[in-house]
Amino acid sequence: MRLLLVEDSARLRELIGETIRSAGWRLDAVATLAEAEDAFAGTRYDLVLLDLGLPDGDGxxxxxxxxxxxxxTPVLVLTARGAVDERIAGLDAGADDYLAKPFNNGELLARARALLRRAPVSADPVLEAGALSFxxxxxxxxxxxxxxxxxxxERAALEILLRNAGRVTPKRGLEEKLSEFDEELSPNAIEVVLSRLRRRLAPFETRTAIETVRGVxxxxxxxxxxTPR
Structure with a gap:
C-alpha cells in the first residue's frame, strides 16, 4: 500500500509520516498542490491524506x-476546518472521510484501514501463494x-512479490516501490530486505520460495x- 500525504506543516508531515510508516505502509509526503499533482502524474496511490489549507491553494x-x-482514489481530509458546513463541502467535493485536527493517531490509522478495505484496489484483499497469505x-x-x-x-517486499507470484519481479521495480520521496536506497538495500524476509519466512512451512534471478x-x-528450514 502506498499513501500520499498533502500537508504544508513540516512538523505534521513528520509526525503523520511516523504513524503511517509504523503501520507498514509506504508514504510520499508533499507540501503543495503543485507537488501533489506531480506525485499523481507518476504514481498510483491507494489512499490520499489531504490537508485543505495549502500555500498555493485549497486542497x-x-x-x-x-x-x-x-x-x-480514496481521500481522507485532514483539516482544522471543523465547522459542519465545511465538512459537508469537503464530502460533497468527493472526500471519502473527514478527520478534524487535532486527531488521535489511532483513529487516523483506523479510518485509513477502513478506507483501504473499501477501496477498489483492495477488492482482491488477500494475496496468496502456497500456504502464505498477505x-x-x-x-x-x-x-x-x-x-x-x-x-x-519486509511487508512491502512480500506484497510486491506476491502480486507477481510466479513471475520475475525486476530489481528496479522493487527499488522504485520500496523507495519514498527524498529517500535513496543504499546499493544493497534490496538484497538486505530480501535476505531478512527469507529468514522471517524460514521457520514456517509456506510452500513457497524466493529465488534470485541473477541480473534480473x-x-x-x-x-x-x-520449504526447507
Whole structure:
C-alpha cells in the first residue's frame, strides 16, 4: 500500500509520516498542490491524506480535479476546518472521510484501514501463494493460521512479490516501490530486505520460495512441498 500525504506543516508531515510508516505502509509526503499533482502524474496511490489549507491553494481544488478525471482514489481530509458546513463541502467535493485536527493517531490509522478495505484496489484483499497469505489492508502476513511478524519494508517486499507470484519481479521495480520521496536506497538495500524476509519466512512451512534471478530480479514461486528450514 502506498499513501500520499498533502500537508504544508513540516512538523505534521513528520509526525503523520511516523504513524503511517509504523503501520507498514509506504508514504510520499508533499507540501503543495503543485507537488501533489506531480506525485499523481507518476504514481498510483491507494489512499490520499489531504490537508485543505495549502500555500498555493485549497486542497478541495485537488480533490475536485481528481474526481473530474474519474480518479477514485480514496481521500481522507485532514483539516482544522471543523465547522459542519465545511465538512459537508469537503464530502460533497468527493472526500471519502473527514478527520478534524487535532486527531488521535489511532483513529487516523483506523479510518485509513477502513478506507483501504473499501477501496477498489483492495477488492482482491488477500494475496496468496502456497500456504502464505498477505492482506494489504491490514498488512498482516500469515502461514496458515500463524501470523508472521515482519518489518515494514519486509511487508512491502512480500506484497510486491506476491502480486507477481510466479513471475520475475525486476530489481528496479522493487527499488522504485520500496523507495519514498527524498529517500535513496543504499546499493544493497534490496538484497538486505530480501535476505531478512527469507529468514522471517524460514521457520514456517509456506510452500513457497524466493529465488534470485541473477541480473534480473526476484521470483516468488510455489514449491508444492514444504520449504526447507
Amino acid at each position: 478541495l481544488d485537488l480533490l475536485r480535479a481528481l474526481r473530474r478525471n474519474r480518479n477514485g 492482506d494489504p489492508a491490514t498488512q498482516e502476513a500469515r502461514c496458515g493460521k500463524d501470523v508472521i511478524a515482519l518489518a515494514p519494508r 530480479g526476484y521470483l516468488l514461486r510455489e514449491t508444492g512441498a514444504e
